[in-house]
Amino acid sequence: MGTDSNGNREERADRGWSADAYDDDHSFVYEYGEGVVDLLDPAEGERILDIGCGTGHLTEAIAERGADAVGLDASAEMIERARESYPDRRFVRADARSFASEFDEPFDAAFSNAALHWIPEPDHDATLSSVHDALRPGGRFVAELGGAGNVEPFADAIRSACAERGYDVESPWYFPSVGEYAPRLESAGFEVRYATLFDRPTALDDGEAGLRNWIGMFATEFLEPVSETERDEILDEVEGMLRGRYFRDGEWVAPYRRLRFVAVRERR
Numbered sequence: 177m178g179t180d181s182n183g184n185r186e187e188r189a190d191r192g193w194s195a196d197a198y199d200d201d202h203s204f205v206y207e208y209g210e211g212v213v214d215l216l217d218p219a220e221g222e223r224i225l226d227i228g229c230g231t232g233h234l235t236e237a238i239a240e241r242g243a244d245a246v247g248l249d250a251s252a253e254m255i256e257r258a259r260e261s262y263p264d265r266r267f268v269r270a271d272a273r274s275f276a277s278e279f280d281e282p283f284d285a286a287f288s289n290a291a292l293h294w295i296p297e298p299d300h301d302a303t304l305s306s307v308h309d310a311l312r313p314g315g316r317f318v319a320e321l322g323g324a325g326n327v328e329p330f331a332d333a334i335r336s337a338c339a340e341r342g343y344d345v346e347s348p349w350y351f352p353s354v355g356e357y358a359p360r361l362e363s364a365g366f367e368v369r370y371a372t373l374f375d376r377p378t379a380l381d382d383g384e385a386g387l388r389n390w391i392g393m394f395a396t397e398f399l400e401p402v403s404e405t406e407r408d409e410i411l412d413e414v415e416g417m418l419r420g421r422y423f424r425d426g427e428w429v430a431p432y433r434r435l436r437f438v439a440v441r442e443r444r
């Protein structure tokens with residue numbers, strides 16, 4: 177772990193995402209995000225910042241509704257792919273915790289789908305403060321992230337298979353509850369207009385290989401200290417533990433839980 181010029185921790189800011197795997201094997205991430213774009217309800221001509229834009233599909237979806245959309249992501253590979261796919265849009269590589277200096281003009285709205293849970297828990301106040309400063313007074317922040325209990329049975333199974341082999345691994349994610357996140361939004365100068373936590377069981381792509389591929393894309397941090405041989409054993413064991421409950425009709429269904437909110441920057 178290092179620090180950047182602003183003193184922020186760089187851990188997990190760019191976790192080496194594969195843009196190919198994200199687009200080809202995990203397209204449900206941005207497909208479900210269309211619902212969050214509906215909640216954002218972009219208006220013609222609004223300046224909107226998409227935080228954690230990945231390969232830019234939702235930035236484009238926001239722009240298609242007439243807004244002036246800008247994507248921001250910490251991953252060089254994601255930003256490169258977004259620029260290739262949507263050359264007419266602006267994409268900025270920056271850290272969500274400290275991006276204020278990147279933009280001269282305030283935004284009317286900020287948006288984020290399935291990205292905030294990658295920011296370590298202690299850094300959320302800095303992130304919310306960055307978002308607040310990037311918005312005009314009265315501007316809205318509309319977001320969805322994994323919420324309390326998200327994929328918990330999956331994380332528990334991985335942790336338990338690792339623990340049996342002597343590895344004490346930590347979750348790379350932060351999945352807050354409404355009760356935990358709304359006060360953080362308020363402390364950062366937002367009025368919370370809407371917040372909800374709901375279950376959204378999510379079918380993974382790739383049939384039988386779905387769980388392994390999901391772990392290979394989203395949960396690699398758990399397995400970093402584990403040797404190659406043990407990794408395969410652990411994956412076999414995790415599949416065995418979860419199959420009865422989460423493998424149905426030829427596909428893995430992950431127990432996703434979402435936290436969604438609409439918060440408005442106070443007019444001060």
Ligand code: BEZ
Nearest residue numbers: 290293321322326349394
């Ligand atoms: C999600 O909730 O979008 C998510 C969280 C952790 C890993 C993968 C996906």
